[in-house]
Structures are given as structure tokens and as C-alpha cells.
């Protein structure tokens with residue numbers, strides 16, 4: 001039975017959905033890394049929020065795992081390269097909590113502007129310090145948004161409703177999108193120089209880690225207020241502490257910390273700090289949405305092969321998945337056929353799609369063809385890691401969709417170039433769903449690939465088929481199907497023979513001794 005582990009505090013909807021779809025769901029929140037490592041081998045799926053760290057060590061122990069689902073946005077707690085290497089799909093729910101998180105950033109901005117947490121404490125302590133808590137108005141102030149993606153854009157929209165002037169730094173924000181958002185695109189230095197409030201909404205990456213450091217703070221407007229509802233490590237906490245002390249930063253609102261859970265932190269204790277315990281995504285609405293989305297996405301993938309919001313493989317919609325399935329089988333077989341024939345250094349792979357195949361979402365097909373190709377050469381290859389492995393090994397991969405008419409209604413052709421030669425193999429679907437090889441090295445055949453095959457190339461001479469059949473019969477090899485092709489009378493010929501068991505090397509050597517045989521190979525599919 002398919003089994004999923006829910007390792008963080010997800011809405012109960014997630015477990016319900018898994019169970020409704022026939023997947024066993026274990027909810028085990030608060031496992032230590034060692035506990036998680038010791039049980040993860042029993043699961044096909046792992047659902048997390050930000051607390052569980054899916055490290056390379058955990059992933060190495062996850063021998064059965066196929067998918068990690070993040071009920072939320074940030075995936076910095078998942079070692080994606082390690083997951084990819086092991087062929088595990090990593091998916092998130094990119095929109096489910098963005099409004100909620102943007103609203104938290106706006107709430108934090110108000111909390112800073114009017115010192116609401118400190119005023120609340122003082123008032124409830126019976127102090128009535130009206131003159132201590134004089135705030136600043138937001139209208140007309142400049143809000144600098146660093147990272148204007150899903151959440152940043154919603155913050156921009158809400159801030160405009162408050163009549164703030166919104167400027168943004170985001171290297172990937174297009175001019176058109178900035179115009180649509182009514183946001184002024186600026187450089188990071190301009191943003192630092194002009195903003196009264198700065199709010200961070202980038203992912204944590206090597207490029208964004210510690211971007212708010214002493215050097216950056218020095219470029220900011222004196223008295224700036226900073227809000228971070230993205231990731232703790234975007235800032236250098238020590239530098240912010242110094243800036244709060246000097247007054248360069250007048251207020252700081254943090255929802256996220258370098259080390260979480262932040263039971264203690266060097267910034268704690270300042271009345272200029274407003275802190276929340278990573279609550280950005282924590283509303284009933286957002287949690288319901290992300291739990292539902294992640295469970296649906298993971299169940300779809302585990303049960304149907306549909307891929308939504310994956311960070312390390314191309315998407316396959318639920319409608320496409322059944323249509324792509326026979327093509328996946330064909331692409332895998334073509335790749336595997338070529339891979340089993342390839343013994344020297346692979347240099348390039350070309351995958352061509354003709355007819356109906358050219359109208360499909362071909363990226364997953366290319367990925368599966370690569371997996372088929374690399375599978376016989378390497379351990380643990382699947383469609384998730386095959387494109388990465390090909391890239392790492394400098395194998396040039398090209399994908400071509402032909403709009404020209406084809407002899408076949410649908411055709412996939414794989415051309416593999418090695419140090420020594422180029423070899424191509426093409427296949428189609430008979431009756432819409434049955435994979436058939438129709439061309440090998442330019443020679444037409446019509447072969448269904450069985451579990452065990454014998455592939456022979458020979459010169460087309462009378463008597464060859466009889467001699468081969470006699471030898472196989474004498475050795476007690478049962479022939480299931482026999483397919484022949486030749487480029488012309490007396491020219492190159494091929495035979496693809498389905499046999500009940502894989503032929504051993506001794507028998508292959510004897511087949512190679514039959515006059516006119518060029519090559520004999522046992523293939524398994």
C-alpha cells in the first residue's frame with residue numbers, strides 16, 4: 001500500500017484526503033532527525049511545513065520515497081539537489097498562503113508604525129503612556145519591497161490601498177509587470193536610499209542570504225523600519241542589533257529567525273523589535289488551502305503520475321497524465337533500447353517528436369526517454385534525475401518537434417551519438433496506446449518489445465533465419481515473436497526476437513558465429 005508520512009503540523013484535511021484516496025497516512029509531528037531517519041524508508045511520500053528538515057542524510061535513508069510535498073512556499077528546508085539525485089520529486093503549494101503572509105507583513109508594518117505590541121503591554125500594565133507611543137503615518141511613506149513575486153505583489157497592492165508610494169527591487173521583475181502593479185522598479189541601492197519601510201519577500205538562496213548586512217544598512221535612510229516575513233537568514237541579526245542600538249534602524253519586525261524555533265535570540269528584549277513565531281502562513285484559511293493542495297498534489301503524483309508545482313521536474317497535468325502514459329512507455333522503451341546498445345561514451349541525444357506526439361507536453365517524455373537511456377548505464381536513474389545527470393555528464397540533449405507530415409500519425413525518434421557512432425531508433429503507438437518500434441538505424445521494422453529480446457544485425461543472405469531458428473530451437477529457447485527488417489535485398493538486416501528468458505553470453509557467442517551475423521545482443525525491458 002502507498003504510504004505517506006505527515007511530519008509537520010498540517011491541517012487534518014491533508015490526512016483525510018490521503019485516506020479518501022486510498023493512501024495510508026501516518027501523522028508523526030515533532031520527530032527528531034534521528035527518528036525521522038529511522039522510519040523514512042517505510043514511506044512513498046513525505047509531507048512537511050518548515051519545521052522538518054529533509055536533509056541529504058534523511059533523503060539517503062528514504063529508499064522508497066518518491067515525493068516530498070511542502071505545504072507552503074519556502075523549500076529551503078528540503079535539500080532539493082539531494083532529492084533530485086535520488087529521483088524524488090519535490091513540490092510546494094506556491095499560492096496557498098501568499099495572501100495570508102502578505103497580510104502578516106502589512107500587520108507587522110502597522111505594528112511598527114504605531115508600536116502596538118509595546119503600547120499594549122504598557123496599557124495593560126496600567127501605565128497609560130500616551131506621549132511615549134507617538135507613531136508615524138503610513139500615507140505618503142515610501143515602502144521598499146525586496147522581492148516582488150507572489151507575496152511582494154500582494155503587499156504592493158495592499159500598501160497602495162494605504163496610499164503609500166511603492167518601490168521594488170527584484171532582478172526578475174519585468175517592466176510590464178511593474179507597470180501592471182503600479183510599482184516603481186529601482187536598484188537595491190536606490191531602494192535602500194529612498195524607503196521609509198523595507199519589507200523582504202525573496203526566497204532564501206545563496207544569492208539572498210545575509211543581503212541585509214551592515215553594509216546594506218549603512219545605505220538605508222536613517223530611521224528606516226524593516227519587516228522580514230520571508231526567511232531569517234536574509235538578514236545578519238548582529239548587524240541589525242547594532243543598527244537598532246544606534247537608531248539607524250528605528251524599528252524591526254521579524255516573523256522569521258536565523259535559528260528556529262527561536263526560543264532565544266540576540267535581538268530579543270528591544271522595545272524596537274516586534275517578533276512573531278513564524279506566523280506568516282498561520283491562518284485557518286491558508287492552512288486549509290496548503291494542506292488540501294499538498295495532499296491532492298502528492299496523491300495525484302503517487303496514484304496517477306500527474307505532477308503539479310514540482311521544483312525539480314516538468315509538470316504533467318491530471319488531464320495529460322493518462323494521455324501521456326502510453327507515450328511515456330514508448331519513450332522509456334526507445335531510451336532503454338538505445339541505452340542497452342550503447343557501451344561507449346555518450347555525447348549527445350536528440351529526441352524528435354512527429355505527428356500527434358509533437359502536440360504533447362514533451363518535456364516529461366524527454367525526461368523519461370533520458371531515464372530509459374541512462375538506466376542501463378547507471379544506477380538509480382529516473383525521470384526526475386535523468387536530465388540533471390545528463391547535464392552533469394556533458395551529454396548534449398536536444399528536443400525537436402516537427403510540424404511536417406509524418407508517415408506515422410505519431411512518432412518519437414531517439415538519436416544517440418557516442419564517441420564512435422550515431423544510432424537512431426523510432427517508435428509509434430499502435431491503436432493509440434501500444435508502443436511499437438518502427439525503425440532501427442533507418443531500417444523499418446514493426447516490433448513490440450517484450451520482457452526479454454534478442455537483437456541481431458546481419459547481412460541479408462538466404463538461410464540465415466533458418467540457421468538462427470534451428471540454433472535457438474536446439475538450445476531450448478522458446479520464441480514468442482520474430483520481427484525482421486532490412487534496408488534492401490542483400491543489404492543490412494535486423495531481427496528482433498522475443499524470447500521467454502534472457503539469453504546467456506555463451507549462446508550469444510554462438511549466435512555471433514552464424515555466418516553473416518554482425519552483432520547479437522540480449523535486451524531486457
Ligand SMILES: NC(=O)C1=CN([C@@H]2O[C@H](COP(=O)(O)OP(=O)(O)OC[C@H]3O[C@@H](n4cnc5c(N)ncnc54)[C@H](O)[C@@H]3O)[C@@H](O)[C@H]2O)C=CC1
Nearest residue numbers: 073074101147148149150151170172202203229230280281
Ligand atoms: N513567514 C512565512 O510564514 C512565510 C514565508 N514565506 C517566504 O516568502 C518567500 C517569497 O514567497 P513568494 O512571494 O511566494 O515567492 P515568489 O517566488 O513568488 O517571489 C520571490 C521573488 O523574489 C525575487 N528574487 C529572487 N532573488 C532575488 C534577489 N536577490 N533580490 C530581489 N528579489 C529576488 C524573485 O524574482 C521573485 O519574484 C518564500 O520563498 C518563503 O521563504 C512564504 C510564505 C510564508
Ligand SMILES: O=C(O)C(=O)COP(=O)(O)O
Nearest residue numbers: 049050051072073074281
Ligand atoms: O510557506 C512558507 O514558506 C512558510 O514559511 C510557512 O511556513 P510554515 O508552513 O508556517 O512552517
